[in-house]
Amino acid sequence: MIDREFVRVALFGLCTAFLSALATTPVAAQMASPDRPVQRSTMSAADLDRIAATARPRQPSRAALPGVMSAQAPMIAPAESGEAPRATAGFAGVPVRSMVDEREYRAMVEAATAARDGAATTQSDGISAQNYGQNFQDTIYHYSDRLVSPRPYYAPERSVGLLLFQAQDTNWYICTATLIQRAIILTAGHCVYEGGTGNDTGWNLQGYFIPAYSATDGSATGTNQPYGRCDIDRWFTTNDWYNTGALNGGYDVGLATCGRLHDARWSANNNRFPGGRAGYLGFCYQNCRWNYQFLTQLGYPSNYYAAGEMTVSQHLEVSGQPDPYNPGWVGLDYIFGSGMRGGSSGGPHIANLGEIVDSATDPGQFPDRNTIFAVTSWGYGLGNSSGTEIKIQGASPLSGVANANNFVDLFNAACRRSRAHFGTWTCDLLVP
Known part of the structure; x- marks a missing residue:
């Protein structure tokens, strides 16, 4: 005979233990798209080119931009841990020379040499600001934008590319994304999910x-995809972007898993994982938000070259600082001057871009090369009494404010998907 009192007490104990476990379980730091077949149209490289030419740059609505917050109470930036950034190492990929025939390789080298020589003859010192916040050269809003020339064939720029996607409204959009593992790309949250929706x-x-998209790079075959393209398998974003869609909070970060390459002009890339060919960049995953960082931004902004070519911008970026031209407002993201506009969203902000041999005994606070700290999130132009405009963008630090994004869990969710669907060797899980 069943002892009902025993059962009642036992059930009560189980329920109490279950509720206690729930209370101590941390809130999910990442959200993933449903595990279902992606609605994918069958299209050729030429079809994709036509869509890319008419796709809209993806950006949050202007009403949501931080510029409208000036009349609100000041936001206080939570204190960071003060600990050094924790970051992964990247991978340079396969040498270009092994992918193309000798004639095309020589042509590429000649084009690169001519571009450098041309720049040196037209500029007194080979370096100048191509575009900058007018009359703001002595502020953090000063910047230098230029075309990546001749084209992003080589590491590390070739790990960055154009993200072309169809949103829930069925329209096609463009953003910028970066390989951070063989089959994982990094971009902005609003490039994978309509923030604040809170459901699937x-x-x-x-x-x-x-990767390494260039609209004018037709070469002999007419295709502008030397490394080909990969199909997105699944999307990921932070819990806070999923639920709130709030800008200037460090939330606007997204990931995606991406399958094998196809339709590559250099046929050796076909049926290979993109990060194994074009390489991938290292990334910060904890303590990524600092008061001051000199970073290099890459992207495909629609206002430069109609989003057909990669643009590079270099600038000092600040976070947790009040905006002197927008009183009462504090930047929780990195804020900086930039001429880039829609289409640059999701582009990487990279510490120590490129390679250098440094014999200094003190290499600096963060000497690691080619490490992503943030992704482009929002932007606006702020007019003033002199009639000029301060061009500002914001970038979400990968770890969020005070590591609130728990980027380790976010990356590991994407990595588990990659390991399960593409092979355990395609990425390594992060250890907190």
Whole structure:
């Protein structure tokens, strides 16, 4: 005979233990799109080119930009841990010379040499600011933008590319994304999910990543995808972007898993994982937000070259600082001057871009090369009494404010997907 009192007490104990476990379980730091087949259209490289030419740059609505917050009470930036950034190492990829025939390789080298020589003859010192915040050269809003020339064939720039996707409204959009593992790309949260929706209706329907995209790079075959493209398998974003869609909070970060390359002009890339060919960049995953950082931004902004070519911008970026031209407002993201606009969203902000041999005994606070600290999130132009405009963008630090994004869990969710669907060797899980 069943002892009902025993059962009642036992159930009560189980329920209490279950509720206690829930209370001590941390809130999820990442959200993933449903594990279902992605709605993907069958299209050729030429079809994709036509879509890319008419796709809209993806950006948050202007009403949501931080510039409208000037009349509100000041926001106080939570204190950071003060600990050094924790970051992964990148991978340079396969040498270009092994992918193309000798004739095309020589042509590429000649084009690169001519571009450098041309720059040196037209500029007194070979370096100048191509565009800058007018009359703001002595502030943090000063910047220098230029075309990546001749084209992003080589590491580390070739790890960055164009993200072409169809959102829930069925329209096609463009953003910028970066390889951070063999089959994982990094971009902005608003490039993978309609922030603040809080349910599964906000995820993109389908997408493609084209590393080292160049609209004018037709070469002999007419295709502008030397490394090909990969189909997006699944989307990921932070819990706070999923639920709130708030800008200037460090939340606007997204990831995606991406399959094998196809339709590559250099056929040796086909059926290979993109990060194994074009390489991938290292990334910060803890303590990524600092008061001051000199970073290099890469992207495909629609206002430069109609988003057809990669643009590079270099600038000092600040966070947790009040904006002197927008009283009462504090930047929780990195803020900086930039001429880039829509289409640059999701682009990487990289510490120590490129390679250098440094014999100094003190290499600096963060000497690691080619490490992503943030992704482009929002931007606006702020007019003033003199009629000029301060051009400002914001970038979400990968770890969020005070590590609130728990980027380790976010990356590991994408890595588990990559390991399960593409092979355990495609990425290594992060250890907190």
